Amino acid sequence: MATIKDIARLANVNIATVSRAFNRKEMVAPEAYNRIMKIAKELGYNPNPLAQGLKGKKMKMVGVLVPEIDHSIFAGIIKGIGNTARRKGYSVIVCNTGDDPEEEKRFVEKLTNKIVDGIICSAALPDSPYWEDLSNSGIPLVLAVRQGTKKVDSVAADYIRTCYDATSILLSRGCKSVYFINGPLTVKPYAQRNVGFVKAMREKGFSDAELRAFNLKDSTYSYSLECIESLIAQGKAFDGLVIASDAQTMAALRCLKQHGLRVPEDVKIIDCGGHGIVGMLETAVSVVEVPGEKIGEASMERVIELIESKDKLDPKTILVESELILREST
Amino acid sequence: MATIKDIARLANVNIATVSRAFNRKEMVAPEAYNRIMKIAKELGYNPNPLAQGLKGKKMKMVGVLVPEIDHSIFAGIIKGIGNTARRKGYSVIVCNTGDDPEEEKRFVEKLTNKIVDGIICSAALPDSPYWEDLSNSGIPLVLAVRQGTKKVDSVAADYIRTCYDATSILLSRGCKSVYFINGPLTVKPYAQRNVGFVKAMREKGFSDAELRAFNLKDSTYSYSLECIESLIAQGKAFDGLVIASDAQTMAALRCLKQHGLRVPEDVKIIDCGGHGIVGMLETAVSVVEVPGEKIGEASMERVIELIESKDKLDPKTILVESELILREST
């Protein structure tokens, strides 16, 4: 690995001049500059980021925390983050926290040590105690998808709207008995979807007693399958299903098929907050699609903005638009 | 951020003693040790990895290159990598190369600069020129899923076997006309699947002229849909489909349904090289499942082994077993 020292020697200049050539080329004589650059290229020189970082320079690196990297929404977000990272010359360090707050904390501590300039977090909990510490400590933090109640920068989808729209579609299609299959309310995006569902139903004149929201304790395929199964077994009659996630949508489709219920003739289905895949199923499912990739891109743009800004910016929340895609399930 | 200097001052010892307390505690007096550690804890001290790295210490960081982070196989691999990374105290830097060799090269150059101790790569091309350079340069490289022809460490699924098994299942179920829907042969795992398909067919006495392998130029859902569609439109008669990937499986299912073909009565289907999701579809699909997460774990274990080993280890290829899961599509 060549260093500025090598270049300096070969170019007959001081190491400071070499450093200047890379950082403030206007301060070095053109001839010297060219000589230095030529030699640098020949040697395949690249500045050592460790040394630069030690000297206080930004490392152009941001840490990313996700609960489960293989859930489509997070994979999409990471992809988006990577897109703008590349565009802006940043690197990305990823950690899969497995939704474990302890792990999350350990990771943040590890990263905080100067090695990242900023952090993007899809947190385990609605609010984590270290968020504020972090943004006070000078290293910017932005929350992706999961907003905090505290004053922290965040990029989110408008899940209330998303689910409100989805529910409205079903109602406008003539559904009389719409059930809502949701995830745990402790997770903010699910809680928000619930709000949207309730809002849409009330507006159409349904009383609270008529609301059928099933906020399952987890949103996995297998557990959802079980629950929907038991719903049908109990003879509940529904002609519309608003569903919170892709896995749950697949579970519903499967259940329905096994019980000979046709989509959309017997039951209409819409996914509120899906990510692409449900359009590829045997029966193409309508969806209010949450643009993970866009969320990732926006999050990254925001951290970079925070990192590179001279003065502290006021925290803000960026809302990313969802897209309604109507397919054969409605 | 506290440094060893601060601790040294407060503990009335030299900075070297503090450093020793952290790195070779046996060389420092117990009383001093305790004093130092107590103060370190109070100050929330953490060693600055940049300084350590600059001094030549390993950064405990590995770079990961994937072509598309949101394809299930790669998401799984990254998850596996993260699993063992956490267990061993390593960090992971991820880059989505978008299957662009140029991008890949840039990224490797960037990483090579001392900041990572090793690289795991799911490469764009069957062979990249820098692979050998890299392993010669002293920073270990392991290939995940895509093996090279050159002598490089790699972790791979046995795709030949995988597809051989899948094809054999269909044949043993009495299929007379089995078609193979595959991806581009320029991508090694697809080429290997092709070998497995051909092998199984030949063993059952099919002549080369009877082999129906469709090695599509890309394996996306939409393109595959188009191709399978045209196959059916041309009136090709098949009663079995061996399919190389999840997206293609979904495409096939959809096509078949639209043409009133029933699975498995009219056509039997098996996915050779899927990753979980096809078991959750309306018609649960049999699959020879490639364990992405395990591949990730094994890759990471191998790089760490290479990183931490004193002497150069001989490159080896680790084969990860696939699992056959029979469901209703066969």
Add this chain to the structure above:
DNA sequence: ATGAAAGCGCTAACAA
């Protein structure tokens, strides 16, 4: 426009 030199936080060889 360029050089000399200090120092970022840490480790390790050498001295005491």
Add this chain to the structure above:
DNA sequence: TTGTTAGCGCTTTCAT
């Protein structure tokens, strides 16, 4: 056992 010191590669003030 502990302290002194050099130096990793780089940036940046202060001289020249």
